[in-house]
């Protein structure tokens with residue numbers, strides 16, 4: 001066990017071609033670290049580049065430049081060719097998406113889905129029941145196919161499948177955004193427990209500050225592809241240094257919330273060109 005960070009992301013950059021000429025910079029100079037068992041939130045509005053960064057971490061998007069290193073091992077721009085290398089690569093980082101429905105095989109029951117993932121990674125398929133139990137799914141859900149599960153149950157299954165691989169890092173991209181608030185709270189609590197029990201590190205991508213508030217140690221605020229602020233979540237959310245972070249906080253509905261204040265804050269920020 002060392003004190004070196006588990007995940008080191010160094011100056012990731014990604015551009016996409018724009019229709020006609022030129023390129024859009026979706027991520028520019030994005031750097032951060034996550035300690036073993038740590039949890040980092042990546043927040044920002046729609047289009048700020050969060051998903052692009054998350055996808056570069058897992059290898060679904062190829063960066064123009066920059067590096068991702070897990071436990072001292074640089075991740076190549078493409079998954080390794082050999083099967084053993086590919087499996088080891090998948091064990092480093094797993095991703096859970098906003099809509100698990102599209103990433104779950106509709107033909108498999110929950111138990112079959114987990115057993116398949118466990119076997120693929122050379123693990124004991126008999127621990128499937130324990131994993132289902134871990135995420136709060138019972139015998140009925142074990143035998144159900146995804147279309148017969150609720151949104152929250154499907155997300156629990158997606159988390160269990162990611163855990164079946166025994167990953168070092170779990171990247172969750174808007175993983176609770178489609179769920180209603182009470183189910184969101186249950187899933188967030190579950191993730192927090194899993195982190196404490198297994199030591200898996202979490203990277204939590206969300207447009208919702210309330211979501212990262214409770215389950216992340218550190219937060220990174222993105223705007224127009226750049227990191228405008230990063231630091232301990234409590235500090236950033238209670239004493240934000242950047243006007244854009246203040247704008248995001250003003251936009252969170254709560255007691256006494258006034259949408260006009262949020263709209264006005266945005267106008268001011270746009271006018272300063274910050």
Ligand SMILES: Nc1ncnc2c1ncn2[C@@H]1O[C@H](COP(=O)(O)OP(=O)(O)OP(=O)(O)O)[C@@H](O)[C@H]1O
Pocket residue numbers: 016017024025026044045046047048049050051052053207
């Ligand atoms: N495959 C692509 N081709 C071209 N442009 C893209 C592509 N993927 C993303 N973009 C653009 O890159 C920018 C960042 O998108 P990204 O999805 O990373 O943002 P985001 O913060 O995750 O937003 P959201 O919360 O809406 O998903 C956006 O302007 C988006 O239109």
